[in-house]
Structure formats: C-alpha cells, structure tokens
Amino acid sequence: MTIINKNVKLDIPCPECGYKTKLSINEIEQNPSYVCPGCGKTINLNADNFTQDIKDAEKQLKKAFKNIKL
Template sequence: MQSIEVPCPVCGLEIERSVAWIKSNGHFLCDGCGSVITLLRDRFLKDLQSADRLIAYSRAQAPRRLH
C-alpha cells in the first residue's frame, strides 16, 4: 500500500495517510494539534496521474536486461 506524509500547516507534524485514503477524503484532523487539514484533492490526483505517467515512461525507456 502506497502512503504519503502530509504536513500539518499549523504544527508541522507529518501525518501518514495512504494514497487510497487521500483519494476518498477531503480533510482530516491533525493528530498533534487537532487542526483541520484540508487536502487539495484535485491537485493531488492530477499530480499523482503525472507521476504515474512518468514512471510508466521511465520503465518503457529503460534498457532491457539480458538474461
């Protein structure tokens, strides 16, 4: 399961959440200070798609190993 750390803009605590969780939630409470953290899900999903495309392109361009 892939996860990322989301920093709290108030206290700086890094909160780990799975990518699947972020895809289905728009906000959560900081485990440290209780502040509401609002996620920019549309931006996150767009960046995630870009990263997936770059990974796929890199794998396609990698030289094939000889066995």
C-alpha cells in the same frame, strides 16, 4: 499497468504545527480532510490537484520504464 502503489502511507505535515500524519494516496483521494493529531486543526487537502499529480507521475514513470532497455 499501475506503477504507483496507492496503499503506501505518506507523511503529510500539518501546515499549522508540522505534525506528520501518515495517510495513503487512497485515503487522501477518498477523504481529503483530516484532523491533525498534533494541534486538532482540520486540514483540507486539495485532492483534485493531488490526484492529477499522481496521474502525471505515473505517466512519467511509464515513459521512463518504456525507455529502459534490459
């Protein structure tokens, strides 16, 4: 069961100029580098850490949902 929708776009701020680029989790996992439209700098995201953080969040959400009694 997947809880996190990897197609949802996230605002990723440029560390240089602060411009926010909308990228999905899938896009980041497939290509962790992008060119900032605000300043033209190539941004390299750490996809390995990002992917692990998503997996950890998914585990925590599953655990939380399991504890909810309807």
